Amino acid sequence: MAKIFCVANQKGGVGKTTTTVNLAAGLAQIGQRVLMVDLDPQGNATMGSGVDKRKLDLTVYDVLLESASVAEARVHSEKCGYDVLGANRELTGAEIELVSLERREKRLKQALAAADADYDFVLIDCPPSLSMLTLNGLCAAHGVVVPMQCEYFALEGVTDLVNTIKQVHANLNKDLEIIGLLRVMFDPRITLQQQVSEQLKGHFGDKVFTTVIPRNVRLAEAPSYGLPGVIFDPSSKGAQAFIAFAREMVERLQ
Ligand code: ADP
Ligand code: MG
Numbered sequence: 001m002a003k004i005f006c007v008a009n010q011k012g013g014v015g016k017t018t019t020t021v022n023l024a025a026g027l028a029q030i031g032q033r034v035l036m037v038d039l040d041p042q043g044n045a046t047m048g049s050g051v052d053k054r055k056l057d058l059t060v061y062d063v064l065l066e067s068a069s070v071a072e073a074r075v076h077s078e079k080c081g082y083d084v085l086g087a088n089r090e091l092t093g094a095e096i097e098l099v100s101l102e103r104r105e106k107r108l109k110q111a112l113a114a115a116d117a118d119y120d121f122v123l124i125d126c127p128p129s130l131s132m133l134t135l136n137g138l139c140a141a142h143g144v145v146v147p148m149q150c151e152y153f154a155l156e157g158v159t160d161l162v163n164t165i166k167q168v169h170a171n172l173n174k175d176l177e178i179i180g181l182l183r184v185m186f187d188p189r190i191t192l193q194q195q196v197s198e199q200l201k202g203h204f205g206d207k208v209f210t211t212v213i214p215r216n217v218r219l220a221e222a223p224s225y226g227l228p229g230v231i232f233d234p235s236s237k238g239a240q241a242f243i244a245f246a247r248e249m250v251e252r253l254q
Contacts, residue, residue, distance in 0.1 A: 002035075002119040003253060004112060005179060006137040006144045010164075011157055012128035015147040015184035017044045018219055018229070020125035021080070022239070023145075024049070025230040026246030028081035032120040035074065037108070038087035039133045045125040046086035050079045050226040053088035061091045064098065064107045064136065070115040080231055083119075095132050104132065105172060109140035130164050138168045143179035147213075150183055150196035155203065179252070182245065184213040211245040214238060 007020045017040070024036040037060060038045040043053035053059075058073035063085065074083045098104040112122060124137040138144065144165055148154050162178065169176045181204055187193055201208050213219075216238030219229040230239045 002116050002122050004122040004141045006124045006126055006141040007147065008126040008134060008137065008144050008161065009146050009148060010128060010130050010161060014149055017048060017125050019145065019147040019182060019184060020045050020123050021048045021228040022230045022242035023246055023249065024082045024123050025080050025228040026242045027121050029230065029243065030246055030250065033118065034082035035085060035115065035119045035122045036082055037085045037122060037124040039124055039137050040087060040127040041089055041091040043086065043088045044223065046084060047226060048223040048228060049077045049084045051075055051077055051084045051086050053086055056086045056088060059086050059088055059090060061094050063111045064094050066107065070111050080228060098132050105135045105139050108136040112140055138165065138176060139173045142175045143177050145179055145182055147182045147184045149185050150193040150200065152192065154196055155199060178207055180207050180209045182209045182213065185215045186212045187215050209245065209248055211241060211248050213241045213245065
């Protein structure tokens with residue numbers, strides 16, 4: 001059975017997409033069969049996996065509206081070693097179109113069930129909001145990975161997300177849990193970041209992943225080459241951290 005994880009945080013620019021594509025590439029490198037689902041109309045995870053969002057015939061939009069299956073809409077990224085269910089601007093419309101439909105929050109879950117046997121991991125890159133799209137991600141998933149920067153308001157932001165996840169757990173998806181909080185863009189020289197990191201561990205205990213993703217320019221450069229950092233520069237500190245994170249994920253699930 002495939003393990004399905006959402007990478008979510010309602011804040012923008014916190015490292016969701018970077019986490020999704022690099023974890024996908026890291027898992028693929030250690031032999032896991034991975035599907036990356038882009039649920040953000042910006043399509044950054046699609047482009048960052050070497051798939052041109054403007055050239056896609058079918059996307060996650062068609063899957064949500066049940067005009068295509070996952071098997072029909074996915075494409076394989078040769079360079080990255082995983083499959084991509086892509087997104088582009090068309091997905092913006094899904095939010096409104098879904099409102100009048102039945103089972104609107106369970107569309108992705110149902111569609112993924114048909115592709116379950118093809119994968120060990122499905123990773124869903126969520127948009128920066130707690131919208132119907134994110135809700136589809138949360139309803140489909142077994143767990144949530146929350147990337148966060150160790151900054152002053154970090155804990156407050158996470159509290160909102162934790163409450164949403166509790167509600168989805170109670171009302172829509174009994175399987176859902178927070179798998180862990182991932183500290184990203186970490187700079188150990190900044191005292192405040194160390195302090196917030198300690199606070200996080202105090203508050204969330206072993207829900208905080210051991211692996212820490214450092215701030216690393218190679219991770220930021222990689223998307224402009226249409227690659228995850230793990231593929232773009234495997235020896236960089238950022239890439240190494242994501243490979244370690246992929247291993248930690250696999251270990252946590254055993
Ligand atoms: P989100 O998907 O949450 O909006 P992104 O993953 O797109 O966030 O990251 C926001 C910006 O930060 C991007 O420009 C990305 O390249 C950069 N970035 C993400 N993680 C790192 C990192 N560890 N080191 C340096 N830059 C990073
Ligand atoms: Mg993003």
